[in-house]
Amino acid sequence: GENVEQHPSTLSVQEGDSAVIKCTYSDSASNYFPWYKQELGKRPQLIIDIRSNVGEKKDQRIAVTLNKTAKHFSLHITETQPEDSAVYFCAASTPNQAGTALIFGKGTTLSVSS
């Protein structure tokens, strides 16, 4: 089955710096790659996603890039702010005859200090 590796596990940056989180996946059939943000004690929330027919997607300060050949995708956050501090999860969706389900990475704890 699908396996998703996420790095780094923790990331500390200064306010205004950029942050990059990287993920790799194992199943070449995976075709959907979302990123979720989870604040302490809350539920994960979708922040951006990308499908396999697109190489890059941007939404204000957040961007995601996908390299299908290398089977890796990355989250880029520019001009970080203290409210970006949270745990970020990448995921990959593998279709099979039963449907699809997301397999998540283990998460990256991002700390933005002012």
Add this chain to the structure above:
Amino acid sequence: NAGVTQTPKFQVLKTGQSMTLQCAQDMNHNSMYWYRQDPGMGLRLIYYSASEGTTDKGEVPNGYNVSRLNKREFSLRLESAAPSQTSVYFCASSEANGRGGYTFGSGTRLTVV
């Protein structure tokens, strides 16, 4: 419009007890999922239901059973709880094939003593 509702929010069980975690969504989504979240382990898929009437095992199904009662409801049952099942459990739903992303419930914090 409540989204995904999970009950209960907190539960303490003794080893060997059974319980059912309830999940209901009002977004007319076809697919529903159960995940567990443990520190440093991310979200691990227990079971999912791609559509009403179907269920399938995820990454960590042992010790759990599920029922897709109807399109709205997807329950997770622990028949004989073990301390290793202490975790935060999240239910989620999505359109078919995950289109539009997942909507998560607020979670159930389960402690097995």
